[in-house]
Amino acid sequence: MFDFVVIGAGVIGGMVARELALSGGSVCIVEAMGDVAMGATRANSAIVHAGFDAKEGSLKARFNVRGSEMMEGVCRDLGVKYKRNGSLVVGFTDEDRETLAELLRRGEKNGVKGLRIVEREELLSIEKNIGEGVKYALVAPSGAIVCPYELCIASVGNAMDNGAELKCNFKVTKIEKIEHGYRVFAGESYVEGAVVVNAAGVFSDEIAALVGISDFTVHPRRGEYMLLDKECGSLIGHTVFRCPSKMGKGILVSPTVDGNLLLGPTAEDIEDKSDTATSAAGIASVRAAALEQVAGVNLGKVITTFTGLRAVGSTGDFIINMKDGFINCAGIESPGLTSAPAIAEYIASLLGLTRDKTKNPTRRAAHYFRELSTEEKNALIAKRPEFAHVICRCETVTEGEILDAIRANPRPSDLDGVKRRTRASMGRCQGGFCSPYIVELLARELGVPFTAVTKCGGGSYINIGRTKEN
Numbered sequence: 345m346f347d348f349v350v351i352g353a354g355v356i357g358g359m360v361a362r363e364l365a366l367s368g369g370s371v372c373i374v375e376a377m378g379d380v381a382m383g384a385t386r387a388n389s390a391i392v393h394a395g396f397d398a399k400e401g402s403l404k405a406r407f408n409v410r411g412s413e414m415m416e417g418v419c420r421d422l423g424v425k426y427k428r429n430g431s432l433v434v435g436f437t438d439e440d441r442e443t444l445a446e447l448l449r450r451g452e453k454n455g456v457k458g459l460r461i462v463e464r465e466e467l468l469s470i471e472k473n474i475g476e477g478v479k480y481a482l483v484a485p486s487g488a489i490v491c492p493y494e495l496c497i498a499s500v501g502n503a504m505d506n507g508a509e510l511k512c513n514f515k516v517t518k519i520e521k522i523e524h525g526y527r528v529f530a531g532e533s534y535v536e537g538a539v540v541v542n543a544a545g546v547f548s549d550e551i552a553a554l555v556g557i558s559d560f561t562v563h564p565r566r567g568e569y570m571l572l573d574k575e576c577g578s579l580i581g582h583t584v585f586r587c588p589s590k591m592g593k594g595i596l597v598s599p600t601v602d603g604n605l606l607l608g609p610t611a612e613d614i615e616d617k618s619d620t621a622t623s624a625a626g627i628a629s630v631r632a633a634a635l636e637q638v639a640g641v642n643l644g645k646v647i648t649t650f651t652g653l654r655a656v657g658s659t660g661d662f663i664i665n666m667k668d669g670f671i672n673c674a675g676i677e678s679p680g681l682t683s684a685p686a687i688a689e690y691i692a693s694l695l696g697l698t699r700d701k702t703k704n705p706t707r708r709a710a711h712y713f714r715e716l717s718t719e720e721k722n723a724l725i726a727k728r729p730e731f732a733h734v735i736c737r738c739e740t741v742t743e744g745e746i747l748d749a750i751r752a753n754p755r756p757s758d759l760d761g762v763k764r765r766t767r768a769s770m771g772r773c774q775g776g777f778c779s780p781y782i783v784e785l786l787a788r789e790l791g792v793p794f795t796a797v798t799k800c801g802g803g804s805y806i807n808i809g810r811t812k813e814n
Contacts, residue, residue, distance in 0.1 A: 346372045346509075349528050349537030351516055351551055353380035353754075355492055356676050357543035358499035359418075359688040361508055364541075367692060368700035371508035372535050373500065374528065376515035376547075378801035379761045380754050381496035383545040384680070386764070387569065387620070387652030389596060389609060392488035393679040394431055396451025396459060397588055403662040405454045407683035407690070412486055414685040419490060422498035423709030425601040431487030432471065433585045434637055435480040443587045444482045451484070458485040471580055475637045487583055489601050492681050493764045494710065497754065502707045504753035511535065512757075513801075516544070519554040525669060526555070541671045541691065546617045546655045548663075548674035555670050560663050562675055564617050564653040567609025568626035570634075573645040573772050577603040584637050593678060595633035597641065602767065607634040607641070609652065620651040647772050654678065662687075666694050710752075710765055713745055735785075736778040738771020746782060750789045757790065759783060760800040783807065 347369035350361045357373060358380060365371045375382070392415050398404035419426035435444050444461050451459045460483050467474055467481045474481075504510055511530075518529040525538035544551045549562040577599050586594035589611075598606050610626045627649055634641050657663050657675020664687065665672050671694070673687060692698075699705070713721065713731060724744075725732045731744035749756065749765040756762050759769070762782050769775030769782070783806060787794045798804045 345525060345536040345538060346370045347537065348372070348539050348541065349374065349526065349535055350541045350543060351528065352383075352543035352545055352548070353496070353500055353510065353512070354383045354385040354543065354545055355381070355496040355499070355681055355684045356545075356673050356687060357541070358496045358503065359684040360541055360543060360673065360691050362499045362503040362506075362705075363688040363692045364697070365503040365506040365508045366699045366703045366705055367697035368703060369697070371503060372537065373503065373508060373510045374514040374516065374530070374535060375510065375512045378512050378757060379764075380500045380510070380512075381493035381764060384652055384654055385492050385496045387650050388492055388567075388654070388681060389569075389598065389678070390489055390492050390600060390606065391431070391583055391596070391598065391681070392426070392490055393682045394451065394459070394484035394487045395454045395456045395679070395682075396447045396482070396484055397593060398450075398454065398679065400450055400453040403664060404679060404683070407662065407686040408679040409455050410686035410689070411679070411683040412488070414689070415488065415490065415682065418685045419495065421706045422495065422502060423707050423712070424491060424495045424498050425711075426488060426490050427601050428486065428488040429581055429583060429599065431484040431583045431585060432467070433482040433484070433587060434474065434478045435587055436477050436636075437479075440587045441480050444480055447482055447588075456484065456486060459483065471582055471584070473579055473639050474584070475635070475639050477636060489583065489598060490681070491601050495681075495684075497765055498707050498710070501753040502705065505707065506703045510754050516551060516554070519551070521555070521668070539669045539671065539695065541673060543673045543676075545676070546653055548655065548672065552672055552674065557667075557670075557672065560674060561658045562655050564614055564619070565656045565677070566612045566614050566619065566626075566651055566653055568622050568630060568651045569606060569608030569649065570627060570630055570643075570646050571648050571650070572605040572607070572642065573647050574603040576605040576642055576645050579605055579640055580638055586633065586637060595630055595637070597634050597638045602770075604647075605641070607631075613656070617653065620653060622649045622651050626651075648774060655680075664690065710749060711745070711767075713742060714740065735781050736766075736768035736771065738773055739767040741766050741768040741778075743781075743785065746785055747789065750786065756786075758798045758801050758804070759786070759806065762786065779806070
């Protein structure tokens with residue numbers, strides 16, 4: 345029996361599992377998909393929110409502000425890219441000006457520092473490419489950006505490096521209360537844990553129902569995005585939001601930590617918890633709003649579009665509670681990414697845990713090679729020649745980095761898993777040139793046939809055989 349079973353390997357489950365592993369307890373993470381970071385963590389706005397939007401006194405406000413304070417240190421420990429670029433909430437009308445004033449008051453009550461409202465003239469000195477119709481902006485200097493799936497992979501990996509086990513393709517179908525905890529089933533297979541943490545995202549209400557908890561529901565809110573080439577990444581420095589509505593923070597325009605430009609998301613409440621399709625109407629609304637907020641967005645440089653699903657709880661706030669050793673972390677929509685370190689800290693405190701000083705909370709950056717000096721690179725290449733072989737030219741990712749990613753916790757098993765860990769195939773060609781080489785490396789390292797390697801698990805096979813063979 346494990347001390348802890350964590351259901352869900354998104355950024356919330358990953359950060360919680362890491363904290364539990366660092367306490368010295370035995371941890372098992374179970375995930376329905378074939379890899380970690382496959383739900384909302386894979387497709388979101390990648391923003392570390394300052395904390396001015398959440399209603400004062402709410403769990404969202406509490407954990408947002410605390411998580412924002414913690415995030416830079418957590419990313420440093422885990423070798424994850426983080427940049428405090430600051431946020432702007434822009435207004436176009438007098439009504440928007442009143443909303444900005446309310447956000448300022450709320451943010452100050454939440455403990456957010458440095459907030460102020462500026463008029464257009466000063467705003468142009470902050471961001472010269474701000475949209476022509478923008479009259480005002482709330483400036484939040486503590487806003488930041490991070491890579492959400494990289495943070496999740498690193499947190500799960502650090503948990504595993506400290507003894508945690510990960511079971512993917514483990515879709516929970518039943519939970520039984522036993523004498524000293526719970527038995528968690530996926531079909532006929534099961535794991536046992538003294539404490540269970542429900543971090544199952546949009547499915548967290550269904551997991552809670554398996555132990556008889558039915559006082560909340562969770563539904564998906566679909567958000568569509570556009571990602572532009574790195575050529576566009578320097579158009580703005582800040583994350584530029586619109587005034588929020590009851591559906592969320594609205595369309596944003598933001599640089600990413602990897603140098604791209606991100607536009608989105610839309611906000612559409614849906615019923616299907618697996619519907620991540622993009623739509624012509626959704627992408628059109630992203631385009632229109634982005635062009636209003638920031639002048640000069642080159643929509644001809646879009647390299648991909650995608651959709652994420654936010655887990656919207658029925659209570660209007662995060663749902664975090666514990667009863668009989670079963671802990672719910674449900675309805676963790678925005679600012680969930682920002683709040684993840686603080687939620688993990690809180691769960692540990694609920695359980696009366698402290699960190700075991702013999703455990704290691706740090707992890708080497710996945711992209712360490714590009715940070716080395718020329719001399720250091722040459723020295724590493726002399727020892728490991730595979731670092732001299734560039735596989736992905738768009739993102740300058742070497743064979744050595746891909747091999748390290750395949751061999752590190754949590755190990756990828758498909759092409760997209762390597763992509764999320766190394767950025768290989770995330771450039772403008774979207775894997776058009778490097779994919780065959782990565783497939784060869786995966787097949788060799790995993791000990792499977794070339795044709796068995798998939799794009800994203802399941803039946804997403806890439807190759808059916810070799811050409812020019814009798």
